[in-house]
Amino acid sequence: MEQEPGDFAAFYQAAGDHCLRAVLVVVGDRHLAEDLVAEAFARAWSSWSKVAQHPAPVAWVVRTALNTRISWWRRRRREVHTADVPERDRPDQAVTSETVPDARLMAALKALPKRQREVVALRVLLDLDAETTARTLGIATGTVGAHLSRATRALRIHLGTATEQEPLR
Amino acid sequence: MITDDEVYGHLRDELAPVRMGPDVAAVSARGRTLRRRRRVAPAAGLAVAAVAAGLILGIPTGTPPRMESVAWSVESQPDGSVTLTVRQLQDPEGLSGTLRKAGVPAKVEFKRLGPGEAGGCAETGQVRSPKLPRVVSPEWGADEQRMTIRPDLMPPGTTLHIVIFQMPDPKDPAGHDWSAHLSLVEGEPMPCTP
Numbered sequence: 001m002e003q004e005p006g007d008f009a010a011f012y013q014a015a016g017d018h019c020l021r022a023v024l025v026v027v028g029d030r031h032l033a034e035d036l037v038a039e040a041f042a043r044a045w046s047s048w049s050k051v052a053q054h055p056a057p058v059a060w061v062v063r064t065a066l067n068t069r070i071s072w073w074r075r076r077r078r079e080v081h082t083a084d085v086p087e088r089d090r091p092d093q094a095v096t097s098e099t100v101p102d103a104r105l106m107a108a109l110k111a112l113p114k115r116q117r118e119v120v121a122l123r124v125l126l127d128l129d130a131e132t133t134a135r136t137l138g139i140a141t142g143t144v145g146a147h148l149s150r151a152t153r154a155l156r157i158h159l160g161t162a163t164e165q166e167p168l169r
Numbered sequence: 170m171i172t173d174d175e176v177y178g179h180l181r182d183e184l185a186p187v188r189m190g191p192d193v194a195a196v197s198a199r200g201r202t203l204r205r206r207r208r209v210a211p212a213a214g215l216a217v218a219a220v221a222a223g224l225i226l227g228i229p230t231g232t233p234p235r236m237e238s239v240a241w242s243v244e245s246q247p248d249g250s251v252t253l254t255v256r257q258l259q260d261p262e263g264l265s266g267t268l269r270k271a272g273v274p275a276k277v278e279f280k281r282l283g284p285g286e287a288g289g290c291a292e293t294g295q296v297r298s299p300k301l302p303r304v305v306s307p308e309w310g311a312d313e314q315r316m317t318i319r320p321d322l323m324p325p326g327t328t329l330h331i332v333i334f335q336m337p338d339p340k341d342p343a344g345h346d347w348s349a350h351l352s353l354v355e356g357e358p359m360p361c362t363p
Contacts, residue, residue: 008193008197009193009197012193012196013193016188016189017187017188017189020187020188020189021184021185021187024184024187025180025184030187034189034190034191037189038189038190038191038195038196038199039199041196041200042196042197042199042200042202042203043200043203044200045196045197045199045200045201045203045204046200046201046203046204047204048200101183101184101186101187102183105179105180105183120180124177124180124181125180125181125184152173152176152177155176155180156171156173156176159171159175159176159179160171
């Protein structure tokens, strides 16, 4: 039995949901985001000694997720069942919360250019600083601020419209 | 006027209920597969030759003991459980014998199905133990089938019948889907027939 990489489990528990939300903001599809993040974490597991030394492991995971196009986890969900194993023991029963955020918010995010969504994901949802965000996305630090500013403006308009109907929580 | 912080706060609040489904064990299992694939690749040619010659590679890894071929591996764990990983449908008789050596009375069958065929075995009338879910914990993947077996929980005189099916993936011409029929029967399992 191979050794479990030290503190990987703690990292996954602490960062998994945050990475999922960040990737969801970029790709806009709940299941795809989960597939990509799960695969990225699996890759992090397989190279944990390297990833653990990364200055921002969550940025590594999100970058990897966004660069990944695989169907492994999705295929896993639709595996044919195992005879004689009760429903509760089948793997596809233990999948995931189907929680999907407000459709209007997701539409507003989807309307943003991809680079702006990436900046929102890293700066707002992962709370990375501008330098780390810039390094992760391969853009200039000043550009990060510009993208975030434009995205914030667009989302504010969306919120202004939304709050005409219901108060902001 | 809505402030920037309120915009970000709203975004975080809306996304807060979104949580990862796969648990760390599933992610680790996938990571293990990725790592193993990296390690196995350079030795694959040698291993294929060994299997072709009818050999099973006993790869010493200290404890626990591990028997492995390119197609599958059987690993005895310190807690008494046995981990079976099937990557290719080859040499079911050899795998059955290896499982028995590891303390798991088992009969393994591999079946490849054509497009549209469903995996399954006809009812044989043999007595099945209801303890199967406690004895076997499967983890299904696209690249391999993995299961943890607890031979200590098998009722005396029972045999674990493992039938693994592989069929074309209708959505991925280069891929395939798996399914399995598992049962815990008294005595020697009868062969699986559709």
